[in-house]
Amino acid sequence: PIRPRPFVPTRAGRWIAEPSWPSPNVSDRTFALAAPGQLQADPGAEQHLQIRGSESLAADPGPWCGWGGPLDHAADQGGDDGRSLAFTSAPLDEPVEILGCPSVRLRVSSDVPQALVAVRLCDVWPDGASTLITRGILNLSHRDGDEAPEPAVPGEAYAVRVMLSAISYVVPAGHRIRVAVSPTYWPIVWPSPDPATLTVTTGPLSALELPVRRPGVLDSPPPTHFAAPEAGPPLDHAVLGGADEEERTWWRDARRGITRVVTQARHFPHIRLDGSGTEYEERGHDAYEITDGSPLSAVASSERHIAISRGAWSTRIETRSTLSATREQFHVTNAVDAYEGPTRVFAKAWSRAIPRDCG
Numbered sequence: 001p002i003r004p005r006p007f008v009p010t011r012a013g014r015w016i017a018e019p020s021w022p023s024p025n026v027s028d029r030t031f032a033l034a035a036p037g038q039l040q041a042d043p044g045a046e047q048h049l050q051i052r053g054s055e056s057l058a059a060d061p062g063p064w065c066g067w068g069g070p071l072d073h074a075a076d077q078g079g080d081d082g083r084s085l086a087f088t089s090a091p092l093d094e095p096v097e098i099l100g101c102p103s104v105r106l107r108v109s110s111d112v113p114q115a116l117v118a119v120r121l122c123d124v125w126p127d128g129a130s131t132l133i134t135r136g137i138l139n140l141s142h143r144d145g146d147e148a149p150e151p152a153v154p155g156e157a158y159a160v161r162v163m164l165s166a167i168s169y170v171v172p173a174g175h176r177i178r179v180a181v182s183p184t185y186w187p188i189v190w191p192s193p194d195p196a197t198l199t200v201t202t203g204p205l206s207a208l209e210l211p212v213r214r215p216g217v218l219d220s221p222p223p224t225h226f227a228a229p230e231a232g233p234p235l236d237h238a239v240l241g242g243a244d245e246e247e248r249t250w251w252r253d254a255r256r257g258i259t260r261v262v263t264q265a266r267h268f269p270h271i272r273l274d275g276s277g278t279e280y281e282e283r284g285h286d287a288y289e290i291t292d293g294s295p296l297s298a299v300a301s302s303e304r305h306i307a308i309s310r311g312a313w314s315t316r317i318e319t320r321s322t323l324s325a326t327r328e329q330f331h332v333t334n335a336v337d338a339y340e341g342p343t344r345v346f347a348k349a350w351s352r353a354i355p356r357d358c359g
Contacts, residue, residue: 001123001131001169001170001171001172001175002073002131003125003129003131004073004074004075004076004077004129004130004131004132005073005075005076006060006062006070006071006072006073006074006075006248007070007071007072007073008072008073016099016168016213016216016218016219017216017218017219018216018218019216019218023099023213023216025213025214025215025216026099026100026211026212026213026214027211027212027214028209028210028211028212029096029209029210029212030207030208030209030210031087031089031177031179031207031208031210032044032202032203032204032206032207033087033104033106033179033200033202033206033207033208034087034202034203035047035049035202036049037085037086037087037088038087038088038089038090039087039088039089039177039178039179039208040089040090043202043203043204043206043207044202044203045202045203046201046202046203047201047202047203048199048200048201049085049199049200049201049202050197050198050199050200051084051085051181051182051183051197051198051200052183052195052196052197052198053083053116053182053183053184053195053196053197053198054083054184054292055184055186055191055195055259055290055291055292055293055294055295055298056186056252056257056259056290056292057079057080057186057187057250057259057261058079058080058082058083059074059075059076059077059078059079059080060074060075060248060250061074061080061132061185061188062074062075062132064188069246069265070245070246071246071247071248071263073132074131074132076129076130076131077120077122077130077131077132077180078128078129078130080120080180080182081120081122081130081178081180083182084120084180084181084182085180085181085182085198085200086178086179086180086181087178087179087180087181087208088124088176088177088178089176089177089178090176091126091173091174091175091176092171092172092173092174092175092176092177093173094173095170095171095172095173096170096171096177096210096212097168097169097170097212097213097214097215098133098167098168098169098170098171098210098211098212098213099167099168099211099212099213100166100167100211100213101163101164101165101166101167101211102121102134102164102167102208102209102210102211103136103161103162103163103164103208103209104119104121104136104161104162104164104179104181104206104207104208104209105159105160105161105205105206105207105209106159106160106161106162106181106200106205106206107157107158107159107200107201107203107205107206108140108157108158108160108198108199108200108201108206109152109154109155109156109157109158109198109199110140110152110154110183110196110197110198110199111154111155111196111197111199112152112154112192112193112194112195112196112197113141113151113152113153113154114139114140114141114151114152114192114193114194114196114358115140115152115183115192115196115198116137116138116139116140116183116184116185116189116191116192116196117137117138117140117160117162117181117183117198118135118136118137118181118182118183118184118185118188118189119135119136119137119138119162119164119179119180119181120132120134120135120178120179120180121133121134121135121164121177121178121179121208122177122178122179122180123169123171123175123176123177123178124175124176124177124178125175126174126175130178133167133169133171134164134165134166134167134169135164135165135185135188136162136163136164136165137162137185137188137189138160138161138162139358139359140152140158140160141358142358143158143160149357149358150358151358157199157201159205177208177210179208181198181200182198183196183197183198184196186288186290186298187261187288187290187298187300190298190323190325190330190359191290191295191298192295193295193296193325193327193356194295195293195295235273235274235275236273236274236275237271237272237273237274238271238272238274239269239270239271240269240270240271240272240279241269241270241281242266242269242270242281242283245265245266246263246264246265246266247262247263247264247265248261248262248263248264249261249262256291257291257292257293258289258290258291258292259289259290259291259292260287260288260289261287261288261289262285262286262287262288263284263285263286263287264283264284264285264286265283265284265285265286266282266283266284268280268281268282276310277310277311278308278309278310279307279308279309279310280306280307280308281305281306281307282304282305282306282307283304283305284302284303284304284305285302285303285304286300286301286302286303287300287301287302288300296325296326296327298324298325299322299323299324300322300323300324301320301321301322301323302319302320302321302322303318303319303320303321304317304318304319305317305318313340313341314339314340314341315338315339315340316338316339317336317337317338317339318336318337318339319334319335319336319337320334320335321333321334321335325356327356328355328356329353329354329355329356330353330354330355330356330359331351331352331353331354332351332352332354333349333350333351334349334350334351335347335348335349336348336349
């Protein structure tokens with residue numbers, strides 16, 4: 001495990017081996033979601049717990065799928081845990097090795113026809129820090145599959161299963177396991193058209209199913225190293241500026257309830273290849289903005305800049321895209337400009353309206 005922080009230059013771990021998959025060394029361990037907020041063996045009496053989501057983030061969720069960059073991990077999840085229905089286990093007596101896809105069964109209802117169920121699984125340290133282990137999303141209109149989505153009936157309870165992304169992770173002894181449930185998870189997931197309140201019924205029908213692994217005989221002795229990967233020789237180049245870097249910032253207008261998340265990335269430094277003299281530069285900018293209590297205010301925008309040059313010629317492409325939504329449609333706009341030297345040689349702008357179809 002690692003302390004919750006967005007940048008982790010190296011992550012310690014070990015290799016494990018299984019004779020087959022599904023593995024005979026992995027079996028589900030069930031933790032009931034019990035009121036007022038426990039994960040435990042005994043489901044206890046049924047109680048109805050409600051959560052109304054907040055469109056703004058309290059913690060940095062990290063990217064949905066990292067690419068090996070400097071901000072691949074989520075920050076401390078404690079803020080978002082506090083804005084969710086959180087169920088936390090007692091401190092573990094022994095380590096729990098998770099291998100596979102956890103899932104959470106819920107008896108849940110919504111007060112609006114279209115609602116999300118966002119579930120996070122976290123490792124809670126003895127001092128209260130909360131590390132994101134894995135997460136999953138269910139659009140409640142897709143509770144019976146994606147082929148024929150059907151809006152939920154407000155107030156009607158459904159038995160659903162939220163599958164979380166596959167993970168291999170060890171929760172140490174003394175740590176606690178937490179499940180957090182919310183109807184919002186912006187900007188990881190586009191919000192439902194209306195603010196939603198979820199009602200989760202604790203008891204036998206709401207539980208975490210955790211794929212727990214027992215150490216296997218193939219683990220011993222563990223491999224100590226692998227041979228160096230085969231690769232061609234690196235390209236000789238000179239760095240002219242910039243670096244492989246990324247910045248993610250939050251801007252919050254407390255009076256108007258507006259939250260803006262901005263990611264600026266330079267995935268490659270500005271380089272020149274020694275053999276040909278070709279220069280390459282790439283930059284990106286993404287912004288996500290939303291107003292509390294107003295899901296239809298959500299706007300996502302992206303800009304990209306790529307320049308390639310050599311000697312007397314130079315080319316550049318710039319793109320700008322936005323995504324917004326009404327109650328019935330998603331609206332996508334795109335613009336592309338291409339330059340040869342200072343002259344714009346191509347330009348196109350277009351837009352599309354896409355039915356939300358329970359999205």
